[in-house]
Amino acid sequence: MKDFTYDIYKEFLTSLKKREYQFVKVENYFNNKYEKDKPLILMRHDVDRYPNRSLTMARLENSLDIKATYYFRTIPQTFKPNIIKEIMNLGHEIGYHYESLAETNGDYERAINDFELNLARLNQLYPIRSIAMHGRPTSKWDSRLLWEKYDYKKYNILSEPYFDIDFQKVLYITDAGRAWNNESINLRDRVDTEFNFLFHHTKDIIEHLNEGRLPNRIMMNIHPEHWAKNSTEWYQILIIRGVKNFIKKILLKRK
Ligand SMILES: [Zn+2]
Numbered sequence: 562m563k564d565f566t567y568d569i570y571k572e573f574l575t576s577l578k579k580r581e582y583q584f585v586k587v588e589n590y591f592n593n594k595y596e597k598d599k600p601l602i603l604m605r606h607d608v609d610r611y612p613n614r615s616l617t618m619a620r621l622e623n624s625l626d627i628k629a630t631y632y633f634r635t636i637p638q639t640f641k642p643n644i645i646k647e648i649m650n651l652g653h654e655i656g657y658h659y660e661s662l663a664e665t666n667g668d669y670e671r672a673i674n675d676f677e678l679n680l681a682r683l684n685q686l687y688p689i690r691s692i693a694m695h696g697r698p699t700s701k702w703d704s705r706l707l708w709e710k711y712d713y714k715k716y717n718i719l720s721e722p723y724f725d726i727d728f729q730k731v732l733y734i735t736d737a738g739r740a741w742n743n744e745s746i747n748l749r750d751r752v753d754t755e756f757n758f759l760f761h762h763t764k765d766i767i768e769h770l771n772e773g774r775l776p777n778r779i780m781m782n783i784h785p786e787h788w789a790k791n792s793t794e795w796y797q798i799l800i801i802r803g804v805k806n807f808i809k810k811i812l813l814k815r816k
Contacts (some may be wrong), residue, residue: 562764563795565739565788567621569763574625576770577602582779586654587630588690592718600777603723603731607658609695611786612644616683618785632658632693635679645686654690656681662707663700672704674712678718680716690719696749703749726780728752735767735782738809739802741766750782780792 582602585595595601599694604622608615610628622629631648633639633655648700649655657680683689692713694704705723713721720726726733735742737750741760743746756776760766769775787802789795 563789564762564764565736565798566795567617567788567790569767570618570783570788571621573623573763573767573770574627576767578625578627580707580770580773584627584629586628587656587722588719589656591690601779603692603726603780605780605782606631607693607695607782607784608633608639609658609784609786610634610638612639612641614788615785616647618646618783618788619653627744628652628654629686630654630656630691632691632695633657633683634695635682640682642686644805645683646717649687651751652816654691655683655687655689656693657689658695659692659693660697660700662702662704663695663697666700667702669707669710672707677709677716680703688717688731690717692718694721694723694749698749698812713737722780723752728754728780730754730776731780732756732758732776733777733780733782734758734760736784736787737746737782738806739784739787739798749786 580600582600583595584604585601587603587605588605589595604627606615606618606629612633619629619631631653633645635657645655659676659679661675662669664675665671672749680689696703705721708721708724733752733754735750741763742758758769787798789798
């Protein structure tokens with residue numbers, strides 16, 4: 562059975578709704594705009610490439626009255642103002658998926674300029690309150706280190722999940738590398754946590770959910786580019802992913 566399809570994603574969203582999870586945009590979480598006594602999920606999407614696939618996902622969520630946060634990279638292939646506008650018009654939040662220190666090879670001063678410049682480009686479209694680091698696997702620079710020297714809060718940013726969410730209390734589930742919480746191919750998308758769930762397939766998550774075994778607070782990181790609408794797309798993604806994960810494994814061994 563094929564995993565990472567829109568049908569399965571829809572089933573997952575429907576199960577979350579049945580269990581009465583509220584979908585909270587990250588900015589609203591930090592503005593305390595949610596119901597305190599109900600379970601919640603922060604549905605987060607990192608838009609690394611193929612922004613069109615994010616738009617498809619945004620539409621699907623909208624059809625179920627679900628709100629999410631889309632973190633956009635600002636590289637030319639991803640920064641598409643029309644797509645960003647369409648996604649925000651569907652009621653979703655736009656965040657900034659920054660990679661400034663990797664972009665400037667560890668030059669802090671140029672990196673903060675890069676951050677300011679690209680944040681300003683996004684701010685023209687949406688008042689950005691949320692940022693999240695993009696872990697560029699080919700770079701040795703971890704862009705989060707920028708915040709050892711500078712302070713993102715001075716840019717009206719409310720949160721960077723790696724620093725502002727307590728993942729001992731909020732379960733973090735990521736599909737990075739097109740597998741669930743797979744640390745063997747996951748270079749930087751990891752958090753400190755004592756939660757210990759093992760999911761092989763999306764169905765496993767749905768099963769845990771239906772049986773009430775998941776905690777009341779979840780952040781889910783889904784890369785829309787891994788998910789397919791139809792069979793042709795599904796095989797394309799599978800092949801591309803296979804090659805990328807192979808390269809990532811080699812890079813990880815070198816560290
Ligand atoms: Zn990313």
